[in-house]
Amino acid sequence: MRLIFGFFLSFSLLFSSSLDNTIHQKNKELKLKKIEYRKMDKKLSKIAKKILTAKKEQSDLEKKIASLEKNIKNNEEQYINLKKEGEKLSKDLNRINSKIASKQDKFVGLVAKNFSMALALEELKEPTKDSVIMQEMYEVYAKRNSVAIENLKREIISLNKKQASLKEKEGLIKLEIATYTNERLDYTTKKKEKEKLIKALARDKALYKKRFNRIKKSRRSLERKLAKLKIIKQEQKDAIEAKRLKAKNRKDLEVEVQNNRDSSVSIASYRGGKTISPLKGSRLIKKFGTYIDPIYKFKIFNKSITLKAPYSGSKVRNVLKGKVVFSENSGGMLGRVVIIEHARGIHTIYAKLSRLAPGIYVGKQLSKGSVIGKVDKSLMFEVTKDNKHMNPLKLIHL
Template sequence: MIKIFFLLILANSLIFSSNIDKKIKQNKEILNSSSEKQESTNLKIKELADKIEAQNSNIMNLEKDIKQINDDIEQHQKLLEEQKNKLLELKSKSTELIKEKNSNEEEIVNTIIEEFSISMALKLASENSLQELIDSEIYTLLSEHSKEKVTKLNNNYDAVSSSTKVNQKEIEKISSYIEDRQKTKDKLTNLKQKHSSSLSSLESQHKSYQEELNKVVKQQESLKNLLAELNILKEEENKKAAAREEEKRRKLQELLAAKKNTPKEVVVEEPQEIQTADVRNQKFAKDLNLDVRKIGSSTDGVKIVSYKGAKTIAPLKSFKVVKNFGTYYDPVYKIKLFNESIVLKSNEPKSKVVSVLNGKVVYAKKNAGMLDNVVIIQHEGGLHTIYSHLDEISPTLVVGKWIKQGYVVGRVDNSLTFQVTKDSSHINPRELINL
């Protein structure tokens, strides 16, 4: 009996120490996973930075083009003003020529009428007189001079009018060119605004990825702290275990000393009760073999098994599946990823999240880094269900509590990430729940 008791104490210590080592190993795996995600996020940020730099270069080129067009427009605007001034001068000159022409025409008409009247008078007085002949010759010369003058004025006027029309066409041509340039400038300005908006969007994405990286770093630090705490816990628990062993040895010595005067049943009953409690606790700790990985991870080393049991209820009452389990390609970076969960979008605000099976709460943590609020429940057959990105965790939920199917573990406003594992493998949640 004494040997059995010592063997139980030794087994108890070994199992407890093994459990602490297992937890440390699991958290180291999570830490390595976070490091991989940090490297992936760093790569994404570098790609975003390259895009921002390229966008900046593009905007600079656009600004050069806009300046060149502005200079060209300014140059042609000066030419246009010169042509407009020239046109005004030509119009003014044309107006003067028209006035002069009209005046000359009026003068010629008056002269012809006057001379014609004189000629007629002379003819009526004496057709053979010498003065009549002289006046007739003067009239002829005057008429020819007037006609020549009028013709000259008409030619000048036509030349000016022709020059004015040519100049007007040139001005219209230049005006049309400047209008086209202005449209081009407006187009480039719109492109510049569009690219500036695009740059702002890229910078916003860059900021988002930096925030994501910070979250990963904080999660990594949190995991490091957890590892440190677990190491401390291991030392403390080893001390406690040694103290318990010493206490048990002392009690055993007391039992041995009192053996002669104590019924056998009493000696057997006390250690048997302690043994039952330790075995139950250590069995639970041994089954706590959870691999809570990041939501998106590499496809390498992912183990998947099929669920053969009966289907059960879904964690949400009204929802739609917005992200499926399995391999997918990132639409932005074109990289192959593996999603170990499904994402359910709730159709109702503050929707209740329930346990899909009977089980025991083995993990419940608020603000658990990238997973936000997380609850993990252990079920029969090595199954574990993980409910992450909860907006609230039920205040009645505590680690170690046994809960039934349908028990409210928390609430979500938007979406729930639901994951199922069996031992060290993953199960497609669609195989477990009714959809």
């Protein structure tokens, strides 16, 4: 058995040595890709927010424009009615003014023609019989004429007030119509801008889908690594059996449910105590379990949690005593990945590491709290137990 183990160990070292040159050449490319993926991560969240915000704003603008159209129509009808009523009042005022002027002219003419002598004689204190009669007739006529004139004056005052009120209303309605018209123009312009934005977001949507597919591909890459280590897909077997099943396992891994709709994921139960967080001072930004994509509305099962680092270069620690069974720079979304095997069938997976601590290699025994590496922005942390996924928050304190 030792001879067989030695053979496999020698073969692994030889194979690793032959890849050293290739890995060295790819390191620069992986670093550049890492920068690119970070930018795309930031862009991804912005696109999702923009799409939802633009759709809501477009809907609100359409409602406002419809309301303004209704208000303008109602005010225009009211304005036309007031204008007609104002024109009628103007005609009535002109008619009454003419009537008053006619009566006043008639009265003045009568006084001048028929009563001038009577007034003159009265002032001279030499009245005659005829002048006295004429004076009395004048007083009666003047009284009647004065009453009629006062009535006309009151009527004119009332009409003037009504006309002033109508003019005030007319002015207010004109102002409202102008305001609504300007708002309608403004909202129409904004609506056109939103239509352009929606078209632009349609292109961004394609980018979102492409980005999502890359994330899914990275997820599958990690699954293949986990399956290769016999953590999820199968229990550990000897090297001969693993080689025989290699092709079948790869095929099984490729048959992943479209859009990652994993409703059949086995969840491990855990009733043990909790341990330390792998990232001190972090906060949870992505939960374990099923969530709904904000744009495409399909369900996605997230098999890990994502912790936001308190600062760039935050240290990542091993949460339980165990042995390193996998350590690799996967590039892309996952960055550097470390998998540690613990007691009771538990494995912990640490992804998105920006750098590894010195001395982290496969076979390395680690105590609880040992530093395994650092992260720039966030850590993807996953836990499996007895070949099943497990909610990491049941194992660690935050």
